[in-house]
């Protein structure tokens with residue numbers, strides 16, 4: 196069953212057809228990799244689905260409901276969460292506070308200005324639990340601005356995960372970290388996604404990272420979908436290998 | 447995943463803030479008993495300004511919005527009291543406070559709707575412009591506001607008429623009214639402490655740090671900025687209401703943007719990164735200004751020079767520098 200469907204989704208920036216009539220689907224319980232070279236339109240597609248940008252045309256259906264003109268807040272409530280390609284965190288809050296704030300928000304408790312946040316132990320227990328699953332418990336009390344790049348990438352995912360989404364978009368969760376750190380990050384993230392039974396769409400332009408972790412791969416090029424299939428099918432797909440070969444060499 | 451370790455407890459509501467606050471409150475309560483009346487009155491001015499700066503810093507320190515228009519809300523509080531005296535012949539301080547809160551809620555709710563869509567310099571300029579509108583109204587509508595002559599406010603009655611200002615005004619201000627201000631100050635500090643440590647307070651800091659991400663964890667940015675704006679303005683309006691009986695007179699000067707500048711300055715001086723910063727900054731600024739005015743007619747020049755020197759030598763404010771020194775001292779012992 197399809198969790199998310201886009202129909203003829205369009206986004207132009209001037210003359211750039213960043214997303215050009217894209218029909219994209221995500222199924223339930225799947226780890227989908229969205230690949231493509233820089234500028235292919237991957238981030239723009241996620242920006243449209245998560246509500247950061249308004250589309251110039253087309254439709255977005257999430258669990259059969261039209262969310263095309265839904266607010267960001269509404270989409271989060273519906274179950275769409277995302278992380279960011281360039282880490283977006285609350286740098287002057289601790290790692291623990293980053294997650295706890297997200298839980299307060301999810302629980303609709305932010306409107307409360309008459310009680311101390313520290314006394315809500317259910318929220319803090321859950322926040323600790325989320326950090327532990329991402330292997331970040333040792334950094335709970337460190338400011339988010341002060342942890343390593345790899346930990347920041349993980350924390351960015353952890354914050355999105357704490358929203359308890361049904362569909363999680365991860366925009367290049369391993370960009371900007373050393374090659375050595377990439378596999379552990381992907382291991383952690385995909386095992387959490389699979390054990391929770393949610394769907395994830397992971398944007399990645401490093402093809403090697405992608406194959407071993409995904410159930411399905413969608414390849415984008417110049418705003419359109421070039422191919423869609425299992426890792427084996429994509430590996431054998433000549434259009435993909437010739438089009439994306441540049442990416443492999445310049446990475 | 448390994449065996450889950452027992453969750454380390456979160457920062458449970460600890461008693462440290464109370465261990466600091468209670469002795470300070472006791473010391474403040476002793477002031478009228480041991481110091482001359484003039485000192486108590488001077489400190490009352492400082493505490494009143496501290497309430498205003500505390501409100502201001504909910505926007506600057508916690509929400510990341512620099513308002514250059516807080517003189518407007520201070521003025522709204524003060525003029526609300528003065529107009530209640532002029533038109534309704536009210537003398538009860540409690541009614542004054544209610545009137546000031548209602549007036550500042552109305553004004554900040556309106557101004558907030560305009561301002562909270564903007565950040566940084568745009569927010570600052572808008573707040574400045576709106577406050578200058580109010581200033582010019584106070585200035586021009588002299589048949590209502592008294593223009594530059596201002597409006598007089600007689601000594602109010604306190605605690606539902608239990609304490610009246612009949613008799614020696616100095617004695618009243620340095621004792622009964624001082625304690626009234628002190629009670630309000632303690633209540634405001636406690637209230638603000640809860641607000642900044644509530645889930646709402648955390649959300650404001652999240653908005654300050656990263657507006658986009660805050661939106662993507664489901665925080666409604668404009669709504670919560672607006673609430674912060676409202677709370678901030680009301681605290682400052684309350685300060686204006688408490689200030690006007692002390693001063694006995696309100697003039698358009700307190701609505702002028704230069705007074706907003708003073709509020710910014712005392713907060714930065716004390717340290718806008720800490721809860722106590724604006725409180726310390728307001729009290730210290732009040733002393734500095736008073737002595738500078740008494741010392742020379744060029745007081746603004748002198749005050750400016752002293753403040754520049756202080757800010758350059760204490761870039762994190764008085765409180766920031768003090769806590770660094772304390773940390774270093776504790777690290778050594």
Ligand SMILES: Nc1ncnc2c1ncn2[C@@H]1O[C@H](COP(=O)(O)OP(=O)(O)O)[C@@H](O)[C@H]1O
Nearest residue numbers: 208211213231232233234235236237238239240
């Ligand atoms: N906010 C924007 N304004 C203008 N052009 C943009 C914007 N975002 C993306 N683009 C353009 O859209 C195209 C697709 O970009 P993007 O979606 O970021 O690609 P990818 O994530 O696949 O690397 C690029 O040509 C990029 O320059």
Ligand SMILES: [Mg+2]
Nearest residue numbers: 237238239280
């Ligand atoms: Mg991208």
